[in-house]
Amino acid sequence: MPSTKGQPDPAGQGVRPSLPPLTAGPYRKRLGVVALVATFGGLLFGYDTSVINGALDPMKAELGLTSFTEGVVTSSLLFGAAVGAISGGRLSDAWGRRKTILLMSAFFFTGALVCVFSPTFEVMVVGRVLLGLAVGAASTVVPVYLAELAPYEIRGSLSGRNEMMIVVGQLAAFVVNAIVGNVWGEYGGVWRIMLAFVTLPAVALFIGMLRVPESPRWLIDHGQFDEAVDVLAQVRPRERAEAEARQIADLTYEESKREHLDWRSVLSNRWLRRILLVGIGLGVAQQLTGINSIMYYGQAILKEAGFDDSTALIVNIAPGLIAVIGAVIALRMMDSFSRRRTFIIGFTLTTVCHLLIGIGSLVLPVGNPLRPWVILVLVVAFVGSMQTFLNVAVWVTLSEIFPLKMRAFGMGTSVFVLWLANAFLGLYFPTLVDAVGITGCFFGFAVINLLALVFVKTQVPETRGRTLEELEAAVTDGTIFDKEVREFA
Incomplete structure (x- = not known):
């Protein structure tokens, strides 16, 4: 029987009973396969949110979209994702992580x-909402499934694979759009080919999840201890x-x-209410950097900058x-670099980039070969x-502060x-571009990013280097918001 003497938890969970060490064995390969299968959910997340970037222009011509209905087509997936993020998490608690991911692949x-x-x-919007429900569920259920299956020693790197697969999915969407658009661009309905590629990883996710186990934490929560041991023995040495x-x-x-606590209890406590506003503020600030205006409408922005369609x-x-x-x-530096310093550098750089894009579009008029x-x-x-x-950094901090x-x-x-x-950014961005052009949009993003920088410097506490229990105590008594504590690095 393993010792129960306490030891520090490198994952930031305080003090844990000692566990037998991880040793070499076939379980490592099995764990890698399970993670690869589950992160197809992240790949689908990235592809579905970004494929619209190249598909929207030919779709607009065929379906007769206006600037506003372009925004509706893009944002309908995102409104669906907001619902999917909440409902997917609750469903996975009741029904199981594995079954929820299977359902997600069907969606x-x-x-x-x-x-x-x-x-x-109208039919396009219905399809996009269905995809949004799956994307939202993927944004919450897949990271939980990976975290609950991984040994604590490698939890950060294993969970981080999902974020990696999201950006790989985004890159895959851009590559597919470029190839399909340039090879079959003169044919009608080319956007349908771009959208069809996503069915392949969806089938792979469904088939793969039929062959991987349920989360051991969920099994134990539901009284299935022996089944949980069997699952862990697939991805750990048996003693461990x-x-x-x-x-x-x-x-x-x-x-x-x-x-x-329910929402009433949280909102009635000044410190819990404040940390909730910090979490919401970080999430909103991340989106209002304008990153997804590039991911969703990058082709349109580059065309307005001066590139032709194929280029x-x-x-x-x-x-x-x-x-x-x-x-x-980011994954390599996350465990060794201050969260607050990361945010400050990030919002400073994005503010500068937005200003330079706005200035560049003013100084270099349309037709100047340097402009695009x-x-x-x-x-x-x-x-x-x-x-x-x-x-x-935003996702890591959100997982730590509450x-x-x-x-x-x-x-x-x-x-x-x-x-x-x-x-809402996806819904109104085409209308904003029509009204104020690239210059106005990116100057606007610069102002918002500057406000986000002020918010981070004055409100967001440092979380690196403290256990979750220490953070919880500091939030509960409000000391986490003291200046010297907030700036701890």
Whole structure:
């Protein structure tokens, strides 16, 4: 039987009973396969949110879309994702992580087929909402499934694979759009081919999830201890699996005795209310960087900058490629670099990039051969800054700042509002471009990013280097908002 003497938890969970060490064995390969299968949900998330970038222009001609209905087609997925983020989490608690991901893959497949064969704008919106429900569920359920299956020693890197697959999915969408648009661009309905590719990873996700296990934490929560041990033994040495199952069972029992606060209790406590507003503010600030205006409407922005249709599809791959590189760098530095410093650098860089894009579009008039290339370089710099310093850091911080007794409510509310901000940006961005052009839009983003920088400096606390229990105590008594504590690094 393993020792129960306490030892520090490198994952930030305080003090844990000692566990037998991880050793070499076939379980590592099995764990990698399970993670690969589950992160197809992240790949689908990235592809479905970004494929509209190249599909929208030919779709607009065939379905007769206006600037506003373009926004509706884009944002309908995002409004669906806001609902899916909340309902997917609750469904996975009741029904299981694995079954929920299976259902999610069916929604991905069905939604894609509805979009591919949609004869009208209205049917397209229905298909996009179905895809949105799946995307929203993927944004919450897949990371939870990976975190609950991974050994604590490698939980960060394993969970981070999902964020990596999201940006890989975005890059894949840009590459597919470029190839399909340039090879079959002269044929009608080329956008349907772009949308159809997503059915392949959806089928792969469904078939793969039939062959992987349920989350051991969920099984223990639902009284299936022996089944949980068997699952852990697939991805751990047997001795480690048995010891870890007992530990999870003990923690589950302790958590069952904790008081979980409802929204009334949270809003009536000044410190819990304030940390909730910090979480919501971070989510909204991340979206209002304007990153998804590039991911959804990058081709249209580059065409307005001066590229022709086919060239815009090709050079649009560059932001997707830099996003993957930025995500790799972010994952490597996340455990060794101050969260607050990361945010401050990130919002400073995005503000500067927005200002330069706006200035560049003013100084270099339409027709100047340098204009499209200067704007492309600045867009790539912006996406790189966002992915390296803000995207991963926001999700990590949201997972750390809430006390356990309000974690589900705090995360759910923050992610819901994050998706709503994303949806409204997607809905109105084409209309804004029509009204004020690239210059006005990016000057506007610069102002918003500057406000986000002020928000981070004055409100967001440092979380790196503290256990979750220490953070919970600091939130509960309000000391986390003291200046010297907030700036701890």
